Amino acid sequence: MERRTRLKVSRHSWKSAQPSSKENDQMSELISALFRPKSIALVGASADVDKHSALPQKHLTQHGYPGTIFPINPRRDVVLGLKAYPKVSEVPEQVEHAYIMLPTEHVLSAVEDCIAAKVRCVTIMSNGFSEAGIDGMARQEKLLGMLKGSQTRLLGPNALGVVDVHAQVALSANEVLSLSELPAGDVSLISQSGSLLGAILSRGVALGIGFSKLVSVGNEADISVAELVEMMVDDPQTQVIQLFLETIRSPAALRRAAMKAHEANKPILAYRLGRSAIGQHLAVSHTGALTGNGKATSAFLRDIGIVELFNFEALLDAPALFRHGRGTGARIGVMSTTGGGGALIVDNMGERNIDVVSPSLEMQAGLARKGIHISDAPLVDLTLTGTNPATYGAVLSAFVDSPDIDAVVAVVGSSSQFRPDRAVSPIVSIQTSKPLAVFLTPNAERSRKLLRDAGVAVFSQPEACADALSAWARWQAPRQHSDSCAVVVTALDGHEPGQTLSSVDSQNVLASLGIPQVQEWTLSAEPATWLGETVEQIQFPCVLKISSASIPHKTEVGGVKLGIANVNELRHEAQNMLVRINATLPDAFIEGFQVQEMVRGLGEALVGYSHDPAVGPVISVGLGGVLAELYQDVSIRPAPVSPQEARKMITEVKAFAQFSGYRNLPLGDLDALADVVAKMSTLAKCANAQVAEAEINPLAILAKGQGVRALDGLVVLGELPAASHNA
Template sequence: MTPLAQALLNPRRIALIGASADDQRLTARPQRYLRRHGFAGELFPVNPRAAEVLGERAFGSLVDIPGEIDFAYILLGTDNVEAQVAACAARKIPVACVLADGFAEAGPEGAALQARILAAAQGSGMRLLGPNSMGIVNLNARTALTTNAALEAENLPAGRVALVSQSGSMMGALLSRGAARGLGFSHLIGTGNEADLTAGEIASLLLEDADVDVVALFLEAIRAPAQLAAAAAKARSLRKPIVALKLGRSPFGAELATSHTGALAGSDAAADAFFRAHGILRVSMMESLLELPLLVAGRSPPARAHRAVGVMTTTGGGGALAVDALGVLGIEARKPDAAAAGRLEAAKLNAHGRLLDMTLAGTRPDRIMAGLDALRAAEDTDLVLAVVGSSAQFRPKDAVGGIIEGAKLAGKPVATFLAPQAEASLRLLAEAGIAAFRTADTAADSIAAYCAWRAPRETADIAAPTIALPARPDEADARGVFAALGLDSPFAVMQDTPPGDMRYPVALKILSPDLAHKTEVGGVALNIADAAALREAAAAMRARVAAAAPQAKLTGMLVQPMAKGLAEAILGFRRDPEVGPVVLLGAGGVLSELHRDIALRMAPVDLETAREMIAEVRALKPLSGWRNLPLGDLEALARAVVAASRLAGVAQVAEAEINPLIVGRPGEGVTVADAWVVLR
């Protein structure tokens, strides 16, 4: 264990700065909880107004404490934190944790205060946890160094899942929910504002702990993506999965985006792409964060995902409920294949459709084990879900005994959904290391996360071109960017005189760095037949746009041949503020934001990833020859996705898009119909 890991996760000499002698106060909780739960190390309450705090000698200040200190928990109000951080730094304490809020989350003054305490800590090499941190809990070491009221419980089970939470209150919520059903944690760490120590860095430390099998993350934001990516890489090498629940699925944050791509590739979609790229399992429900770890502990991502499961049930209604919940998330409850059917026949069990109904077999362990063995033999499913009915409530050992014994054999994962309220069965399954779900929805959420789990694909560095752009680019400049990437379609720029070598009919568009959406101001005219009509259309357009957008700077007009194809796509790039560069492909045209039919990946991507993205966009499905429709040039589209993703290496570009990108027949390639770029 590194010195930082020792000081942060298993401190033995702890200073409690601002510890209260009144055991009813919040600032007395860390001392009470540490002693209640068996902490065997040394505590040093710091309180200048008391000689003794809760039966232990108190110290007037840090300088009065003899010897080294591993960890200081600053329990004082915001106004007193800066001085105490400086005092901790002067004592060369390895880690200091700040409980108080009122820092970066409170506005400019708080952000400035946070910057000052971070600078003070860094000046001495001290690491800072928080501010706004509820501290750390190490249940194996009996270290309950927190103010969270969940630690009022008399007994807390230890487990092999470590929780890192940006929300202190959720530490207690998950701890108490897990304890109620026999699911324990190894550690719980509240990171708060993450001024210094981040969820990713702490996850890396936890992964090295022999008592940790899975790291669970409760995230409000991804604050240091490079550190979280490094933790994910370590998790893969150690076969210790990371499971994340991240808030922020609401679309409202996209309203301020200037391009369609910005609106579509919101931070939550980018977070999904980030988790996928780094092999982090993402769930959407709090219960799933408790339940999924047992399903993935000690496992690596499946080599091939079928997005299908085998379902065995002792309750027809409960089984149907599970099948329905899985189907909503795109996971198929699949009929047994030949391999599974052969074993079922040998065991004299009959599968009807998508369910292996074991109701008449009762809870006989040998029959349940035989059913599980058969379904696990299927070659076209990812795992087996066993659904248990009322027997789980009244005869827990009989109800789940066969599942527990059957799951001991090597093979694909086994999960359970208990239809009744059955706490005893939940505990038995948890003790056996089998993921057990209390609702069909959380079972489906967790199983969908497992089926989406992939080993990251290594992408070779892709050289990006050097591109010179004006401070305020218009569409012609944006087209120049994409042309440098290999996506070049013919166009010309005109002022009043039509270009002499243009192929008619043409489209005419206003050029302005201020008008991303030209149709809204009458800045687009289509199917112009000849030069005379073009001249007339240009004059009318200038007048129309000047009236609709009098403040916009007009740099000219863009003329391009009308293009036909089989489909329109939107191809975009965005440098997400949380996770970095992403590339987006979706249904194109003026309704792209309405349809929100997209695929998103971290950029850059390779051809195989680009093909996967194309397959995910429903509007592009007809181009694959669906129901004998004409084939589209999907390889040209895939190459275009790869090309756009190379913008990750063009530092000055914040957003860029082609909308629409017209896809032709095989050999016809793709045509840039409209382009836009936003600089950083």
């Protein structure tokens, strides 16, 4: 429950066992210096109250910071009533946390001074580092080099600061901290955007939602989101962790932190920018983030057990829903005092493919014995007649007690604004461990407060309510990755980094992974020289393809011809193909031709592997053929995956329903498809080369029991990005 009060909390209330190592001692010191420092130096503090550089001192004082503040300003003896010092190293006491808000060109010398003064934690608000192009990146690298060998840790650069509501630390220049009071709660927020941190805090205060800790991480040059998540897991004042993300900078570390949060039963909820192409571009320009494919990032978050929300308002209201933990199912029951309000919820959940269940016969019979008659419709509309404590309370109890319902949405209409005793009071008094969400159709502030004070998730928007329920329904434990050994793909030996392999070499790589291929014959680039013995081995009808590393997408330049009936037609089509390609791509190096047997399966799939710049190796499967990019009907996972996980991926692709007996269509060999997905994903463990991309498109899906065949493949080698500083 949240309280609007300045809590006096001991500095030593952080959960910690007796340190077992020097590393644990250092982490404990860092946590204390970051969130509850005994002393803070404000480097660049201004005596002009209208400047941003005066705000941190104002905020710390206003919200009751109990430690010592040292303004650092070489041109002032006193700043806002406190003695000022020229630099941190001249402060007569030990400084635990320094907050730097200087022009970019002065930041490095200030950090050097902090290191000399043995400051444990430095936050840099100043920008002009990795988000500012090549010069800024070089400046950030120099900054990191200065930290080596010291005990000083860095938050930022480009970070607005830290707030610990319980410890009364408001160390930030964010204007929202000018609010007179900050509600204390059990939700901690880690944000890659400083301004959005303020926006979320502001909206939360307006709704009476309290926070425990808030951190703006900026560029994450040193202290990362993942490291902060681990700190929040160990914090007894944090029960729910929220992330506002623009990218993933240290995926392996975030996976470890998410696993730790799962073991501690602390849910992690994320709202993310970069889901669209323009959003990815903005994330890059904002914090210098290296962004990848938005779908790959979503798949990664789900894989490590982090819940992604897509409605910004839901980020504020959802925590109460997740405090109940994960359920064993995702069947949602909906009851309402207003048909229209209930329909808003059911409709929004239907759009998100959430299973809204009807009351069971047992539930209907039990209520009928109490004189309450409901139908088996997915929405139980009690109408105005049922808007009273006895009826509403009885139906709500039946919902939360039903073994056929995993979570409940209770909708309350106009009575919530004027008569909360009628339907809101029964919700407040209900005792249940089952997730319960409430949607109030009017602007009912009194009822919202009653529900929030009772720890109930209450929503003012049907979209936010449905998004939170959808996120809860998708919530899963982190996937345990097997400690599979590295694989050696001998077919990659002899190829250079950055090289795009020809079709022949690409398919040799796929074959070496154990992926079934069609029968194939390789011919030279000069059809006139083809020997009769070689050509006579070809089985007609056949497929003719150009083989060139310069042409990864053959169909786009007329490099594929199907249904060739005989040798004469084969030579003729090859000559025509050379003419077309030479006219379109005169500089392309033609290695020769691939001739393949004609295979007509029940359909086609695309299996793709790539190294996403944000989250690392990913595997995808979806509809194959030339329209694959148009439909975007794909399932993605971090690689590698097991055949069992690959089978789950296949069920997520709508187009594959046609191979599962839909309307008595022939069954496809989806087990064989899953086996190919799993084998392709082992490229993530390739020890003798670095594979940047690999693709099978199309992969022919044959009838059940007959397997699959790779009809075309592409493999691209590349240098993988170096591990980040905080990975």
